[in-house]
Amino acid sequence: DQQVKQNSPSLSVQEGRISILNCDYTNSMFDYFLWYKKYPAEGPTFLISISSIKDKNEDGRFTVFLNKSAKHLSLHIVPSQPGDSAVYFCAAAPLNNDMRFGAGTRLTVKP
Amino acid sequence: DADVTQTPRNRITKTGKRIMLECSQTKGHDRMYWYRQDPGLGLRLIYYSFDVKDINKGEISDGYSVSRQAQAKFSLSLESAIPNQTALYFCATSDPGPRAYNEQFFGPGTRLTVL
Numbered sequence: 662d663q664q665v666k667q668n669s670p671s672l673s674v675q676e677g678r679i680s681i682l683n684c685d686y687t688n689s690m691f692d693y694f695l696w697y698k699k700y701p702a703e704g705p706t707f708l709i710s711i712s713s714i715k716d717k718n719e720d721g722r723f724t725v726f727l728n729k730s731a732k733h734l735s736l737h738i739v740p741s742q743p744g745d746s747a748v749y750f751c752a753a754a755p756l757n758n759d760m761r762f763g764a765g766t767r768l769t770v771k772p
Numbered sequence: 773d774a775d776v777t778q779t780p781r782n783r784i785t786k787t788g789k790r791i792m793l794e795c796s797q798t799k800g801h802d803r804m805y806w807y808r809q810d811p812g813l814g815l816r817l818i819y820y821s822f823d824v825k826d827i828n829k830g831e832i833s834d835g836y837s838v839s840r841q842a843q844a845k846f847s848l849s850l851e852s853a854i855p856n857q858t859a860l861y862f863c864a865t866s867d868p869g870p871r872a873y874n875e876q877f878f879g880p881g882t883r884l885t886v887l
Contacts, residue, residue, distance in 0.1 A: 695875060704776070704862050704878030705815070750814055759830055760876070762814040
């Protein structure tokens with residue numbers, strides 16, 4: 662039973678445009694949401710996070726939006742760059758407990 | 773030098789063999805985790821440890837065991853490997869810190885194939 666779902670296995674965008682990666686969750690006990698980025702042959706690296714008490718968090722080109730009523734979050738990358746090409750994992754956790762990850766979305770940014 | 777290291781990086785073994793995957797960290801974090809990644813399923817938590825005397829089962833602990841030998845070392849064992857344990861395994865660490873939840877730092881992964 663996947664509690665965190667990323668329904669798009671892949672996404673392709675043009676360099677300079679916006680990339681929007683989506684994530685849905687089912688567990689209303691999740692308190693914290695994170696996005697991780699993974700390059701081939703490397704472990705995932707933390708990108709950005711958001712607490713359930715907020716609806717937006719921004720860090721440079723990356724913004725995460727949280728819609729608690731819809732149990733949905735999204736990651737916006739503006740402008741997208743070829744170096745952003747990677748697999749992006751959405752993760753969620755209840756307070757001080759183990760994280761649950763989505764299946765990942767492979768983003769390809771074309772020059 | 774990498775902060776979280778995993779050995780071996782690749783391993784091919786046969787059904788029924790005992791396998792140990794090792795993880796070491798120099799970040800000084802108390803919390804350590806073992807995950808496996810399968811295509812289409814993302815990362816799933818196997819076991820986690822919040823300090824040397826603490827071991828907790830994760831989402832998919834059956835068929836696995838762990839040992840927290842020191843703050844810096846956390847090993848994962850497959851007592852009798854089976855083919856559906858073929859996967860990419862990641863170790864991670866985190867520091868409880870002042871915030872309610874903190875990001876985890878991952879090792880480079882171990883690719884395990886069970887024939």
